[in-house]
Amino acid sequence: MACLLRRVSVAVFFLAFWGFALGDRLLVVPQDGSHWLSMRDIAERLGEKGHEIVVVVPEVNLLLQESKYYTRKIHPVPYDQEELAARYRSFGKHHLFPRWLVTAPMVEYSNNMIVINMYFTNCQSLLRHADTLRFLRETKFDALFTDPALPCGVILAEYLSLPSIYLFRGFPCTLENTFTRTPSPLSYVPRYYTQFSDRMTFLQRVGNFLVSYLENILLYLLYSKYEDLAGELLGRQVHLPALYRKASIWLLRYDFVFEYPRPIMPNTVLIGGSSCKKQGALSQVSGWLSFRWQHVFLGRRGSDVFCLPSSMWLRGGLPEEERTG
Known part of the structure; x- marks a missing residue:
């Protein structure tokens, strides 16, 4: 009888806290633009299931609109809607220009920097805004969900000591392999902009090897400023790839149906169909x-x-x- 009473007491205890266990607090640090569309579907689905979702949003944005499934935490930025629209127009205009194979990487880099520089300003404003950081610390989130195209969410996860989940399509020059230390044999995995297949001649493999060295230069050009910003926030010297390697799960939005098969790490999950529209009747x-x-x-x-x-x-x-x- 005493054993039965103990079991009933334990059951009542867990039932009393059942409501608290139903939903966790998830902090979402998105990337504005088309990157947000896939992340929005996941965030809204989690909110629909009862989780508390907070999305960090700059006050001037393109697609980060309100929703009944999540709460927005807005922080100020030093640019206005007119500048945002002008940068995206310039980016879209130059994105469609014809390119020569040799100069394509530099043209792509220069065009992307039109919006990347603005995103850095956005991140700088967030990580230096004391009120927003205080709110994020005091809310006690359970995890952080981010698009790691740019490392603002990665830095914030380290600052808040939160496990992080990445949702991404792929870095320029497959930097996700560098960050996760995934084996990427140059004789079989073609690099970006080479237009090679997984079956390369000897000269193509040599070219693939040389292009791989450019990835380190690209990594420095894209992320060196973020390392300084992270060091300022965390109070220590920061090596950005080390922060990326702390991710709990990488959700990659592609599938080997359309990609060359290659090794992936155990914490990498391919979810290529997540962006597809739900099937309907024809x-x-x-x-x-x-x-x-x-x-x-x-x-x-x-x-x-x-x-x-x-x-x-x-x-x-x-x-x-x-x-x-």
């Missing part, structure tokens, strides 16, 4: 099929979709592997 196709045939077999071979009357399928008009697949 009303026009189904209406046409019901009009043409009463019974139709719809199949696919490679990238081709075909349809046949079910009578042909039953008579053996298709190969055995097609009928059983």
Whole structure:
């Protein structure tokens, strides 16, 4: 009887705290623009399930709008909406210019810096805004969810001592391999801008090797300013790749259906379909099929979709592997 009472007491204790265990507090540090679209879907889904979601947002932004599924924490920035729009117009205009293979990396870098410099100003404003940092410390979040394209969220996770989850498509020159120490054999994994495949000639492998050295230069150009900013916030010298390596989970928005297969680390998860629109009914196709045939077999071979009357399928008009697949 005493044992039964102890079990009941334990059950009542856990039920009393059941409501507190249903939802965790998640801090979201997004990247404005198209990067936010995939992250927004995940944040809203988590908010819908009962988690408390707080999104850190600059007061001047492009797509970081309000939602009933999360709360925005707005911080000031030293630029206005007009400057934001002008930078994005310039970025979009130059992004479509034709490029020569040799100069493509430098042209891409110069064009990206139009908005990257503005994002650095945004990050600088956030990490130096005492009221916002105080709010983030006192809220006691359970984890931080960020787009690591630029390291503001990475630095903030270190400052708040939070486990971090990264959602990303890929760095320029596959820097995610450098940050995670993922094996990336140059004889088989083509680098960005080379237009090589996973089957390279000897000269192509030499070229791939030389291009890989440019990644260190790109890493310095993109992130050296952030190391100084992180050192200012954390009060110590900071090596940015070391901060990136502290990520708990990397969620990469691609799949080997469209990418060359390569090694990945155990804390890396491929979620290439996360940005796809939910499947709906094909009303026009189904209406046409019901009009043409009463019974139709719809199949696919490679990238081709075909349809046949079910009578042909039953008579053996298709190969055995097609009928059983």
